[in-house]
Amino acid sequence: MYAPGLKTYIIKRLLSALPTILVVIVINFALIHAAPYDPALMLVGEAGYVSKEYVARIRAEYGLDKSLPEQLLVYILKVVNADFGYSYFHGEPVLRIIAQAIPATLLLMATAFTIAILIGIVFGIFSARKPNSMTDILFGILSTAGYSMPRFLLATLVLWMFSLNLGWFPSGGVRTVGGYSGSDVVDVLTHLCLPALTLATYDLALVYRLTRTSMLDTLAKDYIITARSKGLSEKTVLFKHALRNAIAPVVTTSGVRFGLLLAGAVTTETVFNWPGMGRLIYEATLLGDYPLLMGTFVVICMTVIISNLLVDIIYGILDPRVRLK
Amino acid sequence: MSMSVKTLLINKTKTYYFTRFGTVRAVDGLSMELGEKEAVGLIGESGCGKTTLALSIIRLLPPQCKILEGSILFKGRNLLELTEKEINRVRGREISMIFQNPSSYLNPVMKISEQIIECITNHHAMKKSEAEEKALEMLTKLRIPEAKQVMRCYPFELSGGMQQRVVIAIALIRNPVLLIADEPTTSVDATIERQILNLLNELKENLSLLLVTHNLGVVAELCEKIYCMYAGKIVEYGDIFKIFENPMHPYTSGLLKSALSIDELKKKIMVVKGDVPSLINPPPGCRFHTRCEHVRPICSKQEPPTVKVGKNHWASCWLHY
Numbered sequence: 001m002y003a004p005g006l007k008t009y010i011i012k013r014l015l016s017a018l019p020t021i022l023v024v025i026v027i028n029f030a031l032i033h034a035a036p037y038d039p040a041l042m043l044v045g046e047a048g049y050v051s052k053e054y055v056a057r058i059r060a061e062y063g064l065d066k067s068l069p070e071q072l073l074v075y076i077l078k079v080v081n082a083d084f085g086y087s088y089f090h091g092e093p094v095l096r097i098i099a100q101a102i103p104a105t106l107l108l109m110a111t112a113f114t115i116a117i118l119i120g121i122v123f124g125i126f127s128a129r130k131p132n133s134m135t136d137i138l139f140g141i142l143s144t145a146g147y148s149m150p151r152f153l154l155a156t157l158v159l160w161m162f163s164l165n166l167g168w169f170p171s172g173g174v175r176t177v178g179g180y181s182g183s184d185v186v187d188v189l190t191h192l193c194l195p196a197l198t199l200a201t202y203d204l205a206l207v208y209r210l211t212r213t214s215m216l217d218t219l220a221k222d223y224i225i226t227a228r229s230k231g232l233s234e235k236t237v238l239f240k241h242a243l244r245n246a247i248a249p250v251v252t253t254s255g256v257r258f259g260l261l262l263a264g265a266v267t268t269e270t271v272f273n274w275p276g277m278g279r280l281i282y283e284a285t286l287l288g289d290y291p292l293l294m295g296t297f298v299v300i301c302m303t304v305i306i307s308n309l310l311v312d313i314i315y316g317i318l319d320p321r322v323r324l325k
Numbered sequence: 326m327s328m329s330v331k332t333l334l335i336n337k338t339k340t341y342y343f344t345r346f347g348t349v350r351a352v353d354g355l356s357m358e359l360g361e362k363e364a365v366g367l368i369g370e371s372g373c374g375k376t377t378l379a380l381s382i383i384r385l386l387p388p389q390c391k392i393l394e395g396s397i398l399f400k401g402r403n404l405l406e407l408t409e410k411e412i413n414r415v416r417g418r419e420i421s422m423i424f425q426n427p428s429s430y431l432n433p434v435m436k437i438s439e440q441i442i443e444c445i446t447n448h449h450a451m452k453k454s455e456a457e458e459k460a461l462e463m464l465t466k467l468r469i470p471e472a473k474q475v476m477r478c479y480p481f482e483l484s485g486g487m488q489q490r491v492v493i494a495i496a497l498i499r500n501p502v503l504l505i506a507d508e509p510t511t512s513v514d515a516t517i518e519r520q521i522l523n524l525l526n527e528l529k530e531n532l533s534l535l536l537v538t539h540n541l542g543v544v545a546e547l548c549e550k551i552y553c554m555y556a557g558k559i560v561e562y563g564d565i566f567k568i569f570e571n572p573m574h575p576y577t578s579g580l581l582k583s584a585l586s587i588d589e590l591k592k593k594i595m596v597v598k599g600d601v602p603s604l605i606n607p608p609p610g611c612r613f614h615t616r617c618e619h620v621r622p623i624c625s626k627q628e629p630p631t632v633k634v635g636k637n638h639w640a641s642c643w644l645h646y
Binding site: 220221222223225226227228229230231232233236240241244245318319320321 | 380383385387413414415416417418421422424426429430431432433434435443444447479481492495
């Protein structure tokens with residue numbers, strides 16, 4: 001019963017992601033067609049009264065007169081060629097608008113994610129080493145608060161406290177309007193603090209709780225006694241023997257969460273006026289900019305699929321038994 | 326008895342678990358000794374405190390468990406007085422332990438080679454390649470076929486017997502003075518048991534062995550001396566042949582009678598009646614009196630002292646006082 005090599009495992013995983021992507025595109029297409037509106041009327045709508053011939057011409061131009069399966073095929077081919085159409089509101093290709101918003105979102109998400117993972121894991125291990133100590137109980141209370149606080153409320157509170165009242169951080173945007181006297185990096189970082197912390201809070205609490213529970217479980221395992229009986233240092237026992245076993249649920253959840261973080265960014269980016277994907281979704285929803293909305297959905301779905309794929313791969317590296325399945 | 330320093334001298338040690346149901350007196354004022362290159366068996370029913378005693382020696386008890394009294398002298402040094410750092414230097418280097426269930430005692434996500442060589446690269450500054458060489462040598466010595474491939478395996482890719490040999494390799498790689506084997510053959514089948522026993526038989530030439538088991542056959546094969554444990558206390562100890570021929574404590578004789586041998590299979594199997602008493606509220610006086618067929622009034626009132634009942638043979642029972 002030898003486990004297959006890592007390479008085979010990764011290739012298998014990659015291949016299994018392809019059908020998922022196809023399903024996502026189909027669901028996306030179905031969503032558009034389930035929506036109670038006629039895209040052709042939507043397109044001509046702003047022109048006021050138009051003739052039936054004009055609507056029919058628009059239909060033909062956009063391929064809307066074809067049968068549904070045909071339309072689906074066209075849509076799939078377009079998405080595969082990274083063609084998401086034009087935004088109604090911006091009048092620009094959807095892809096270009098999304099590409100412009102991605103760096104800001106990625107910066108915000110990566111920062112929030114790193115904060116959540118690093119601090120969550122370290123504090124989780126710390127708590128698991130001395131369960132029911134004063135610090136453990138305190139962290140437990142804090143994490144429950146962070147876990148259950150709605151993000152829009154947290155964002156507003158943080159904004160009110162640290163920006164409006166204390167004036168430590170700017171209230172929104174990526175850079176100071178009208179230029180900043182210091183370095184650009186410092187300017188962006190000070191703008192990043194509040195939204196990143198707001199976005200990180202939920203996942204920080206989640207990662208902390210998962211790590212704590214999983215570590216407590218692992219530290220009671222027999223092989224930890226073996227590790228200790230070898231005379232290894234506490235550091236080696238904790239990080240090499242325990243954490244590697246305990247980290248699996250954390251990895252799984254964080255992968256899923258990373259994809260969903262983009263959805264969570266909607267509130268955060270809106271409150272802090274952060275010019276990323278989240279705000280783009282918010283605006284597209286308000287304006288009824290369907291091509292843009294569908295484009296962002298595809299991007300979110302792809303992020304979820306890719307992060308899940310990464311989780312599977314990391315999981316396979318961490319635990320060779322997973323590769324068997 | 327020679328005058329030289331004993332490898333292991335446990336003196337009136339008490340190890341208690343503090344649970345929400347009460348204090349479990351798993352090891353309750355227990356003494357035993359083990360000489361250099363001596364093989365000693367510790368026998369008793371499940372739940373009598375054998376494993377707790379074994380773990381007390383290398384101080385790897387769970388957090389709710391504390392050693393309250395007594396001393397555990399290892400080559401004259403009291404292990405209970407060492408700092409965490411000092412005891413950590415004893416573990417694996419001078420005292421090693423092998424466990425009951427090899428599959429749960431090996432780290433599931435680490436390669437066999439990693440799990441063996443970390444024992445040697447840890448304290449001495451040995452090169453990784455050198456350590457790997459040594460690990461391979463050890464596996465070959467333990468007669469593991471295709472040792473090179475096994476080094477690259479994960480525990481779940483090996484059979485139970487192979488896993489147990491890996492556990493033994495981990496324990497032996499640093500040439501310990503004392504090997505504690507806690508039920509080393511309980512979870513393996515009969516052919517593997519034979520192989521492991523042959524292996525331990527060879528190994529005990531070079532080290533002191535404390536064998537913890539409820540399997541009397543295993544003890545008979547490996548040990549010169551046995552300690553019989555009941556409810557946290559030693560009830561009888563001494564030369565193995567003396568005890569097997571003529572057990573002086575009713576519990577020991579019950580335990581021996583309950584063991585099977587081929588020609589006895591036709592007869593009714595004897596069992597020690599009753600259950601192991603709760604170690605939260607152990608019976609007063611002699612702890613065995615609730616199950617003893619020779620019980621007398623004094624047994625429930627006073628604890629019997631340990632008396633010499635023959636050459637190299639001691640028992641704690643009012644029958645012999």
